[in-house]
Amino acid sequence: MGDTFMATAVSDRLRKPRRRASQREYTLTIVLFLLPLFALLAVFIIWPIISSFQLSLTKWNGITTAREFIGFANWLQLLRDPVFWKALANNILIVVLSLVFQLPIGMALAVLLDKGGKRLRVFKTIYFFPLLMSSVASGILFKYVYDPTFGLVSSFLRGVGLGSLVRNWLGDPQVVLFSVLAVICWEYIPFYMILFLAAMTGIPEELHEAAVIDGATENQYFWRITLPLLYGTIRVAAALSLIGSLKYFDLIWVMTEGGPTRATELMATYMVKEAFQAFHMGYGSTIASAMFVIIMVIALVVLRITRRKEA
């Protein structure tokens, strides 16, 4: 025993000097590996964000080389801009409706596929298709589907005698946002389905067996055991949905361009219109910067509130 003690003491001492020299190497290696990533991040994300804030302080039409510095005038205009607030309200509406529909339905499908096992494996692929399609292609497809005269939806309703329910799906300002939202849900539910399904397969089967032995019903198992165990995943899903809805652009742009008459205007579509169509690059940058701040704040707040100490 005395010998081993001596041996470890000696080898410890031999190890120490090597650790000090290699610590520098170690640090250097880490830095070098991460450098390319950070360079990319800096060039494509951090600098554009800083640049947008700078541009928001200017009046610029996007094509001259000179930009006129006007301080916070754009920001003041933004605060008083009814179109921006309507856009923000539309974004919030999308946030709420996405959380209410996309996550629960995604969860339901995940439970279904989890229980169904091998027999329902093919549905995993089928349900995943909407997410795989290009948003632009889906948008154009659904424009035809929603055509009041020829589209699938209207024709189907008339065919089953519910013709009175037919609306001007994409032209009526009262209905249009919900029409597009339906397509957004169709596109993103598969994402949450896969997310939850993956998390569910991480729950050991023994837990289920034990619960059944103790007399739990499937219902109780889901609400009292599965759901709480998925809390972390649900939190992530909610955060992703929140952020995605606040910066949403694709389908709205393709299907309505924010219209008709601003009924589906979002912060992102308003930004594109101001910056690239109206030649107001300075104001467009203000909208972009405001979006950044709003989304950052809301996301951080939500993540903070939903934080739970890891067991």
Add this chain to the structure above:
Amino acid sequence: MRSKRTVAVILALVTLLSACAPVATPAPQAAGPTVAPAAQPTQAPQAAKPGEKKITFWHIGSDEGSQKLIQDSVDRFIAANPDVQVEVVPLQNDPFKTKLKVAMGAGDPPCIFPSWSGGPLYEYVKAGQVVDLTEWMNKDNYKNHFVDAAINQATFDSKIWGVPVENTAVALIFYNRQIFDKLGLKPPQTYDELLDIVKKLKDAGIAPFALANKTKWPGSMYYMYLVDRLGGPDVFRKAATRTGGSFEDPVFVEAGKRLQDLVKAGAFAEGYNGLDFDTGQSRMLQYSGKAAMELMGTWNIGVFKGDNIDYYNNNMGFFPFPALKDGKGDPSDVVGTIGDNFYSISTKCKYPQEAFALIKYLIDDQAVAERGKAGLIPPVKGFMTDDPVLKQVISIVENAKNVQLWYDQYLPPDLGEIHKDTSQALFGLTMTPEEAAKQMEAGAKKAFGK
């Protein structure tokens, strides 16, 4: 642990450094705005070896036919000028508008680019991004090759900034001859007759007008014609040039009222504000016989021909927008453009002379003949064609005392957007004509400063 902290600090510094370096310095004041942003890409100096002059040429002929027309001209230019390389980039309409703005802003625009003349081109002219072509156009009186109205569209501050090339396109009411024959209808001479036709079509269960107004410009054609027929071209001109007119002039309000009357009479097929012209939703209504008419530019002739040759041969007809008895406008006037696409040269182009020579090939005699065969009407004097359809259009244009350029192409871009937004709102009955006029006038004051 110390190594973790060191790593974090080093990375933070690197990130900050990359962010600080290419920061653009804002221009000091409106008085002397010529501070170039530091982030301007410098072009590598090019040695002028033979065969090494390079010209970039963007155009928006996205269908095969248009691409071929342009490529033919380019090929003939290259054959005659072997020392010049031409990079041709065909782009789609709306993406092109964005791409050009970004390229201009970044200081890297193409040598030759198209525009629809009017306000948007003038924005680029004011920004010093367009080459003044007056001298070259006057040489050998080249500008006399073109219809005067076309040259006027590209003239600002008494200088010529673009060459009219593509097409003469005016808005006419296309109608389905077979439906009209079946119901015993004839093309109307007056607006009242048109309203009567609208009623008869509705009674027969056919939508009078197909309208795809998601992109807002198709609907604005109705508004522009109503203004023109009610008050003549001077009302708009005075308001748009701020020479004693106003967008709140009673003519604009009355035009809005008539437009909404038309909407309330059910003249437009259902869903109009949500249908997309580019994906053919208004054409579908006409091909299927569910709608009988559409007010659209004469490029539609080529579209029908390519889309549905049966409809083109057996059904397609058109007549000019009818006269308003109580209006001051001349019923021969049309709304449209002489030239459609104009080609300009950017000031950043290294070889403007060669670029201008290339543009000349786009509209030389052979190109003019090819365009005529393709169903286009090049804006050149004395253009002849055997096509009876095109002959009809040419005679309508030649008889017009005035060609009113589309408002959204004439006005500065942001005012053009307000015009499109307000006219779409008029169609949707979500805005009163007075409110629409007020917004246009307020926008004009802001855009022009007076």
